[in-house]
Amino acid sequence: MADGSRLETYANHANSTAPAPLPDLQTQAQQEAALKRALLFIGIAAASAGLAYAIVRATLTRPPVDPATERIQQLIDEANRLLKQLDEKKPE
Numbered sequence: 001m002a003d004g005s006r007l008e009t010y011a012n013h014a015n016s017t018a019p020a021p022l023p024d025l026q027t028q029a030q031q032e033a034a035l036k037r038a039l040l041f042i043g044i045a046a047a048s049a050g051l052a053y054a055i056v057r058a059t060l061t062r063p064p065v066d067p068a069t070e071r072i073q074q075l076i077d078e079a080n081r082l083l084k085q086l087d088e089k090k091p092e
Helices: 010-014 025-059 067-089
Strands: none
Touching: none
């Protein structure tokens, strides 16, 4: 711009033939360190979640089967079988 201000318009900037500045090596190293740190924390979180899941699965065992419950289920199954036989013998 001719008025001496350092502001550039989009048109002036777009017509510039100067190459794009290369990223600073220190900034790139910082980004890589941040990425490694993030991946480390994600890995620790995933391992902790897996361990917690395994512990919960191991401690939550199924209760022992109650003989009375088994007998009731057998009686229900027998009643259903007898009802089915009666339905098959009914004249239509």
